[in-house]
Amino acid sequence: MDRERCELWLDEVQNHLRGELLPFWLTHGEDKKYGGFLTYFDKDGNPTGETQKTLICQTRMIYSYSSAHRAGFGEGDFLKLARQGVDFLLDNFWDPDHFGWFWICERDGAPVDRSKLTYGHSFAIYALSEYAMASGDQRGIQWAMETYKALQNLAADNCHGGYYEFLEQDWTCKPPGVYGGDRKSFDVHMHLMEAFTNLYEATGLHICERRTQEIVELIMGRILHPEHRTGVAQFALDWTPLRAILFKNVWGADRDVEQDEGRPMNNTSFGHNVEFAWLFKHTADILDLDLEAYEDTLRTLYDHCCEYGIDWERGGVYCEGPHDGPARERNKEFWQQAETLIGMLDAYLVFEDERYLDAYENVHRFVMDHVINHKVGEWLPLLDENNKVIWDYMAHAWKINYHTVRSMIQCERRLLKILK
């Protein structure tokens, strides 16, 4: 291991986190008028004027601020930001009639879209349990558990396992197809694993441990491809793999054009695979699982990304491709970069294979030189395969500080461990 290059990376990560990213979010995001968060900023970091509040962004902001506080930043300022976000969430997003959280509210908290999305609920659990661990505020545990119970009582699939994902306000499933009522996904179940792991860490409750184990078994047994071991994006309710389509009601409909028949059957996401790999390692640590049984799978996920996902020439990670060949969707999204950074350091820590540090270096350089808008402090959301900027806003309905802040905090932690 070449200490010098690790020290350089650490230096750059720390400078970005302390000097650019956290300062940006200390001064951007809080809605001082109504509480909660305003999450729409243009390329210069100025508010775009959009003010709708989505469950996903409100909860991810709570997570990021809470995690920054837990990591020792902000001297209480980030916790204060998280707390006012929790206040706004509890005051406005909870559905007292049907339980669970609304999907979108107006700036003042009036519900606009009362749908119940499992995805958003997984982030409510993740955020509220992180907030509880950061603050000791018991409302965090209480409402994370209420969210778990709502999901469990109203969205679990007792026949095939896992959870229904797209539901109406009263928890009936939405229509099939683009409304998602008849599908299950890697994305949502991976984030449930992440959420239940945090809930278990925060509560120590056996039932949270069991739910996490079940989701792990589901992902390992049903969601990862039985031979390739990379992730399959979408399934029928009975876990029959399906061509992935884009859903209405969520982000993403704005970022893909192969709408009609969906993506090819042989398709996997580099970012999700690597994000899952490091999240799983964290889950294994919290649950004290025997990692050995999973090492082949983890290695496959990382190697697949190294071999087919990384643009070794121009830098960065592509979006998607087949389980067994070069990337097909070659744009470069910010979040896939963020997760690959953490993942490759994690891979090195587990397997001590220098190749993963080379992969890290590639993506690190790409992020530092092409993705981060250093002048403003946040990351550009989307570049093409030649590193040309496609979208340049700093934050939006589905892009805030969750991936970026988490990536820098987690990378710093891992780089320090590697250097020790």
Added chain:
Amino acid sequence: MDRERCELWLDEVQNHLRGELLPFWLTHGEDKKYGGFLTYFDKDGNPTGETQKTLICQTRMIYSYSSAHRAGFGEGDFLKLARQGVDFLLDNFWDPDHFGWFWICERDGAPVDRSKLTYGHSFAIYALSEYAMASGDQRGIQWAMETYKALQNLAADNCHGGYYEFLEQDWTCKPPGVYGGDRKSFDVHMHLMEAFTNLYEATGLHICERRTQEIVELIMGRILHPEHRTGVAQFALDWTPLRAILFKNVWGADRDVEQDEGRPMNNTSFGHNVEFAWLFKHTADILDLDLEAYEDTLRTLYDHCCEYGIDWERGGVYCEGPHDGPARERNKEFWQQAETLIGMLDAYLVFEDERYLDAYENVHRFVMDHVINHKVGEWLPLLDENNKVIWDYMAHAWKINYHTVRSMIQCERRLLKILK
């Protein structure tokens, strides 16, 4: 259809129900000292002195009394008996620390076995929702829903579907093998279908309808044998079929000797198959399912019992046998007779095949002439294949009035329908 024989059966059923069975339970069962029910009576209907109260018996008694009231019997007396049973249950069996119901209490309500058994919880839901429909007492709905939530939050298997069945007080699974912690069964999941159907009928809640549909799909897809379509008794948690073994902690350990390696792999229960068939028809009615898709399965369940289960020579239904051949376990249990009576009338109503009336007649005669202890009013629990009485008590830890009263009420209803 021969009206004369139907009228004779109706006459005998009505005489037994009105003149023997209900009078017995009007004067036996209530614990006038502590409340709840005392359910141990010898062959003459005298208390045996045993006084432990099991969740299964307390809830089944509540069900039977409530259902008798709903069927128009007792002029309020049965409802009163049910209500004091509910009072005792709520006062003593609920676990305020870990949720759910204790498995066994002493006569005065002190918990003896704090285990959480899904089987018992299914009967709590069944009984409390029946009581709610009989009485309008909102505690019935409230506590049936609390039971559902406890099961759903703490006993559902989110990976493989269905429910864990044998759990400790804190809802961790019991050890494997004879403690049942690593098994799932037809029995428990059939009774969950029965319970959720009643809960849906009582509440009209969409989520109860969905849970019922899921259990139906699970039974049809996983629990009935894929080719034979008759039931498989036991499974691993992932629904791999297993040889059925006897469990500790529940009745049954006293009634089988093939303990060591379990029953043969090719084995099914006539009583459970036919009980499931008519319960499913009821579920289909309540949920407004299209019966046509299931008719082949129902016919197979009934025909298998007619061909292999019924002792056409000496009368009655045997216990168990292979999916595709003559009965192997040839004792005759009271509950299998009770359920076959309802089932064969149901089969005739659906398929209008006289053969099912012949089967009914066979079992009806056997029950009237050999099983019912007419002098006392209840049924003998167990006879051998030559109709010799093996056990002669009238009620016990697992035998009370649930099968007998339900059978006579349901048979009367069906016979009246056939005669109309």
